[in-house]
Amino acid sequence: MMLFSGMGTFLLCITLASHGVMSVTPRDGAPSQFLGSPWATALCCDLRAGHLEGSGEGEGRGTPMSVRGHPSASENADAARCRFIPYNSSPPSPAEGPSDGVVCLNILCWVDGNLENLICSLKLHIGPSDTSRLVTINLQHLPSQLGAVKVTESGMNSGCEGGDVRTCVVPLHSVNSTVSLMVSISNGTSSVLSPVMHILPQSLLRPDPPSNLRYHMSTHGELILSWSHVQPVPGPLVYEIRKTYNSSLHSWVHMSAEGVQRVPLSGLSAGLNYTVQVRCKTPGEQAFWSNWSQPLYIYLHEVSYLPERLFASTGSNVTIYCVFNNRSHHAKNVEWWLNFHVKVPESQYNVINDHVSSVSLLNVKPSRQRGYDILQCCQRKGEKSLCSYPYAQIYIKDINVAISCETNGDLNAMTCSWNASQWAAVKFFYRRYALPCEAVYREENTDISDARECPVGGRGSKSCTLQPLFLTSCYKMWVELRKEEGAVKSHPIYVTPMDLVKPHPPYDLEAVTLPDGNLSIRWTRPELPAYELQFEVRYLEDRDGTQHKVLGSVFNQSCVVPGLDPCMVYVIWVRCKRLNGLGFWSDWSNPFHTTVQNVKAPEWGPDFWRVLQEHATSNQTNVTLLFMPAQTEEPFCCVEGLEIQHQTSGGAVWSESVGLVSTYTFPWHEDVHTVTVLARNSLGTSSRNSNMILNRRSKPQSIHSFSSLMINSSCVALSWSLFPNRSAPVSFVIEWRGHSRGRGKDKEGERVKWVRVPSNNCTFHLHETFFASEEYQFILYPIFEDGEGEPVYAKEDRGRSRGDHAAYMLLLIITFLSVVLFVTLAVSQNQMRKLVWKDVPNPNNCSWAQGVDFRKAETIESLFRHPERLLSCPLLLESENISEAVIVEKAGPLAQNKESDSVLSRAVQEERPPTPTFSRDPEVPLVPETPALPGSPNGSAHSRISYATVLLPEEPGLLYKQQGSLSSSSDEGNFSANNSDISGSFPGGLWELENPPSNGSDPRHSCCYNSAEEFSETSDQDDEALDGTGAEKDLYYLGMTSQGEDEEEQEEEEEAGARFLRGEVQGRTPGGREELPVECSPLLGCLESICDRTDTAAKTPPLYMPQFRTATRKLHRATDQEETLQL
């Protein structure tokens, strides 16, 4: 082996690069990090022949593998020329370093990151004189099982590239197999082969630290730490785990694990910040530990949930676990809350262990527009639940959110909005289809594009605008709530923008009032959308308190609204909508105000009246003018306002313009104040006007009498008379006020109305709505040329006493109860009859019935005849016998009704026409403010009628009446007849109603409902007549006959009615009624009582039975009678 003295010393510097895994930062040719600890040694070979110094086995630094050589004879010679020396990155010292002809190599070998290659770096150190010499270095890879003799033959050269630092790559089959290497050095003239070097790659591995540290909680409350490796590992590794809390890095707690990448962490407390790290190494004593992993920070809340977020389908059952990291809390003491206010029933809880509880929610349903529910487990503490802020979220996949869209009037944008909860951060998505929506429904999978998120709309917006727009495309839209664990979607909607157009409103409105009161309106439709539109017109009068009116289904751009007031200003709006097809109404257009067209000034000023209000404190009088509504004189001559001219006795004159008001108030200071009211419009004021002279001086008295009669709720008759030889008024003004009953005459309760009456009238029918709940006062003012005369007052006359409401109501109630009792008894009787006959016992089975012959009627009668029971409970067969006859007898005369008598006599004498008249005697001087009231409490409205009925058996007529009583007919007359007995039991105006007798136009009043009153009056007269003529005791039936009976019967009835009215039937005092036992009604009859009563009836005051029927002739008679009574 030649020795090259000129060759310098070579120093091999090994640079390590973690291949593909770690970043390589070359520094002096060496990487900063490497996969594992490298195998390193230094080799010096003498290329000069005969200069062999030292040989032997070198040791790689840091490797457990030594270099062992098994050279052949020639190789031994080469090997003798090479020797290993300790690795040194710096050039060997002169003592042992390269000299001329000696080549030294620093050899550094490592395994790349993929565990596929063994990489060796050989750095040359050549003697100073040999620097120019070319040195060739090869690395021979020998199979590990071959001996050294085979090295040259079967060795495989690994080419090394580079200059002073040669890098050689040796492929690896396995990291567990030993690699044998030899270095061949040649300088062109001489070469040398190093001893064999055996390297076990596995021993060179230094693994990466574990990554992706994480933890999770098991359903048993165990915290599991786990990790993984980015690069594959050669086999099971040994791990070391350390943990500390609250950044106290000097108090690590270590633990180890082998072969697994997860380990339970115990002893962690809630509320502490833990830091956890893991490192690893290959098994074996001399393996290298990896670096510590990135720290994992663990903070345990008092409660952990498993899982924290759960995505479930509608209708499924879900289970959530709750782990109490605070070990003082116990799972048995848990309460689960849903959405902060709903406590989950305890039956759904399950205790897993001391610190873990679970809850099962069955058949979960989508929450409102939120998409999730909040679930929390708390510790029960008395009545309260002690909770921590963590929670579990349950997402139900079908979020219930409604989406609505609208295309704008320009048809270039569509805005969709949704009603998601403010607690849900949802996103809007859409997908567009070229197909119509009907086709999309059928072919859901024909997506032409992916879902897109809303392009417009910022954070928190609940609307999205799509622009530009494909008008006829189908858009599928939905909202989503996305989380790492999943997403919930709303039900999609499919819309076509063209069907959702909200057009712009019509514009350029024009409206003209036509002479006939029609309003002609025109407008212009928006240009878009291009399809046909329909319109709606809305209008209202331009004054307060009026309602909108809408004219729909207008298909042209004009319309005529008929029947409007040409003197009224109207406000008009128009809107539009698609005629055929879907779409929205546009907004209403801008309002258009019509104008009133006048051709001349009004001719007449308004009529008006005044109301005076005295202010005692300020000694001032306020005058409120009440204007009659202005009447349109002719088309285009409208009153648009009023002008009020004042003139006082002090000489002051002024005027004031007001609008079309209904009242006007001014203070009155002077003695005489003249007011003139003019109507005005845009063309001038009226020329023929009314004026009023207000005068504080005494007023002339010209009205002799004034009375009123309320005919019905809509008409009051007023009449007056004047003093003779007095100046005649120009006109009259009737003023009336109504105030609520029981409210006093406070000003708030009064509503003043008035009417002007010509002076030639002395009667007036006032047509107005008069409420029964109010009292009215009428004032008649005579109006003279120089002012008002002295007014007179009259109060309403309703023709009856006012204090009887309660009594009438009570009687009505009693009547009703009687009818109910009557019907109940009738039904009970029938039921009892059926029961008895159905349950006739079998004599053979009943001891008491044995031997009894039930076929005999006497037997039955004897069995059921129990007189003592029938008295109190007359329900059985006897009832059919007891109501077979009626005998009515008249008792002694009643007290005279003198008042009625006198009234009657006056009626005959005065022979007034049958028009409504007044109770006040016209001859009695009228006193102002003391109105005469017809129908005083002592008047004819008082019922004095009393009825009594005596029933006799064996009387043919009784059967007739009995049938009538049991009849279920609803005929009015029949109804009265049916209840006549009952009414006899409850005397005192049973049939009186609140309505007073009026002009007889109401047939009900005449023949039925008010009959008690009528008969009362009649009976009084009859009594009077009977007193003079003796007792004539007849009973008059109107019976059950119908209106269509024959003439003879009618005549008979008429005759009877006449007698009835003449007084042939007498009334009786209430004393007679008291003798009638209750059980003697048709259904409660008893034979004994009836027999007794028959006798009694003959002695007691006479009775008559009111038998009512709707007979026209009788009606007239009663009406006449009533009118007579009212005189």
Place this chain on the structure above:
Amino acid sequence: MKPFLSLHYSSLLFLLAVGSSTAPPVDIVKNNMKLLAETAVMRIQKLTAEFQISPNMVFSGVELIPDITLDRPVEGISSIADNISTFQVILLSLPLDSLRQINADMEGLQGIVRSLAASFHCPLHKPVAHSHLDTFLKANVTFHVTIANIALNRLQRFLSRLINSLDQLKTC
């Protein structure tokens, strides 16, 4: 941290603005204050109606959220400003869109309070850091529903008490 910084800067700007302008009449300021507080209360009621907290639920671990029933009562203007500032930090940190308007209301209210402080010549505090609160909010953003719900309830209580005590609000 960004919310806090923005709050800090806006407050500083407001301090400069207040210092260089004339304070409006106290009655107008109080009226605006009441109006704004009532508006915020209405918003909160509408928002929390969905998650009404049962009176039987007592929460722990949320002591950093001002609770008017536990903290000092609404007595002085400085206390009001501090509480509003704290609530602003909370509202800004929570990932709920609907809280943005309420936070804007609070910012307006804070401005009025500082205007009132200027009227009373009260010393204005510099905005204080809420490091613990900030850390807490960041660490528990996962559970923002509970925190927002509790914070809104406490803010509503605070505002209601503020509205009722506006007439007596005369001290710094």
